[in-house]
Amino acid sequence: xxxxxxxxxxxxxxxxxxxxxxxxxxxxxxxxxxxxxxxxxxxxxxxxxxxxxxxxxxxxxxxxxxxxxxxxxxxxxxxxxxxxxxxxxxxxxxxxxxxxxxxxxxxxxxxxxxxxxxxxxxxxxxxxxxxxxxxxxxxxxxxxxxxxxxxxxxxxxxxxxxxxxxxxxxxxxxxxxxxxxxxxxxxxxxxxxxxxxxxxxxxxxxxxxxxxxxxxxxxxxxxxxxxxxxxxxxxxxxxxxxxxxxxxxxxxxxxxxxxxxxxxxxxxxxxxxxxxxxxxxxxxxxxxxxxxxxxxxxxxxxxxxxxxxxxxxxxxxxxxxxxxxxxxxxxxxxxxxxxxxxxxxxxxxxxxxxxxxxxxxxxxxxxx
DNA sequence: CGTCCACGTCTAC
DNA sequence: TAGACCTGGACGG
Numbered sequence: 001x002x003x004x005x006x007x008x009x010x011x012x013x014x015x016x017x018x019x020x021x022x023x024x025x026x027x028x029x030x031x032x033x034x035x036x037x038x039x040x041x042x043x044x045x046x047x048x049x050x051x052x053x054x055x056x057x058x059x060x061x062x063x064x065x066x067x068x069x070x071x072x073x074x075x076x077x078x079x080x081x082x083x084x085x086x087x088x089x090x091x092x093x094x095x096x097x098x099x100x101x102x103x104x105x106x107x108x109x110x111x112x113x114x115x116x117x118x119x120x121x122x123x124x125x126x127x128x129x130x131x132x133x134x135x136x137x138x139x140x141x142x143x144x145x146x147x148x149x150x151x152x153x154x155x156x157x158x159x160x161x162x163x164x165x166x167x168x169x170x171x172x173x174x175x176x177x178x179x180x181x182x183x184x185x186x187x188x189x190x191x192x193x194x195x196x197x198x199x200x201x202x203x204x205x206x207x208x209x210x211x212x213x214x215x216x217x218x219x220x221x222x223x224x225x226x227x228x229x230x231x232x233x234x235x236x237x238x239x240x241x242x243x244x245x246x247x248x249x250x251x252x253x254x255x256x257x258x259x260x261x262x263x264x265x266x267x268x269x270x271x272x273x274x275x276x277x278x279x280x281x282x283x284x285x286x287x288x289x290x291x292x293x294x295x296x297x298x299x300x301x302x303x304x305x306x307x308x309x310x311x312x313x314x315x316x317x318x319x320x321x322x323x324x325x326x327x328x329x330x331x332x333x334x335x336x337x338x339x340x341x342x343x344x345x346x347x348x349x350x351x352x353x354x355x356x357x358x359x360x361x362x363x364x365x366x367x368x
Numbered sequence: 369c370g371t372c373c374a375c376g377t378c379t380a381c
Numbered sequence: 382t383a384g385a386c387c388t389g390g391a392c393g394g
Contacts (some may be wrong), residue, residue, distance in 0.1 A: 175377085
């Protein structure tokens with residue numbers, strides 16, 4: 001599930017799982033995939049991965065063979081090939097035995113073992129894609145996580161671009177400048193800084209330095225108490241740093257959490273799940289498991305393992321696209337599990353029914 | 369059963 | 382700036 005952090009965790013997963021593994025033969029594509037063939041085949045090759053923003057690159061490296069005859073065999077690669085992936089809404093990598101191939105595996109790399117194992121690109125919805133002999137997409141900007149300085153510079157030096165005429169919540173999704181930011185991250189970042197989503201991007205960004213002056217400062221935390229909300233005092237923890245810095249640090253935070261989504265610190269609140277007894281909790285846990293890139297032991301009860309890390313619950317500060325684009329309510333601090341689903345784009349289609357989904361969240365009615 | 373929703377691009381009007 | 386592209390989970394009747 002793919003914003004920048006997940007893509008990067010995907011690359012870590014590949015490197016970890018495929019370290020020392022020798023692959024062989026052709027790269028195979030599913031029947032149904034519309035992405036291009038990957039014309040690579042090799043008796044023995046290795047796979048490594050790297051990421052940049054919302055892309056992952058797999059490098060297929062043929063192993064040296066002193067048998068020159070083998071080399072001359074038809075269709076044998078002797079050069080490395082890069083395959084660049086975008087994950088769409090549902091892409092991820094898995095390394096499994098052949099008979100455990102996940103449903104919706106669309107590109108498969110086979111290990112030279114018996115029984116063999118398979119690195120596969122899994123993508124339920126098929127919005128993802130890849131390019132053989134690929135390069136990082138030229139229109140995408142520097143990685144928010146791993147090319148921080150050039151990312152900053154790229155934004156700061158292009159503020160006259162018409163792209164920045166738009167509201168900040170939209171601009172944060174522009175991969176030309178914010179390669180790696182997605183819907184959840186933009187919401188989280190704007191929320192942490194308390195920036196109204198529809199202020200013009202340029203007005204938020206102008207005045208920021210292309211060098212991050214905070215770079216060496218400790219990210220001290222300040223507490224802002226809002227007395228206005230009478231019934232519940234909302235406490236906002238805010239890290240030091242400007243918007244561009246948070247576009248860097250928040251995704252890294254997610255990476256460091258092992259991709260277990262966005263978490264909160266401190267008191268989880270009285271309704272925090274305590275075990276996996278409830279069917280709901282089980283489902284949730286399973287779902288999370290499906291998409292985390294950390295090592296899982298088969299059969300190990302995921303939830304019962306007590307991590308020394310602070311255990312947390314998904315915060316889902318997220319504000320659905322339509323939501324954020326309609327009104328300014330991301331201010332509601334603690335969203336629940338499911339994002340409060342808002343009405344349709346053109347309300348005309350909407351019956352009079354309340355737009356809230358059952359996890360009924362604060363979403364105040366749009367002032368529209 | 370049906371409707372709505374989902375961490376993202378793409379390209380056609 | 383809407384759709385289009387997809388599958389499947391959650392929920393409602």
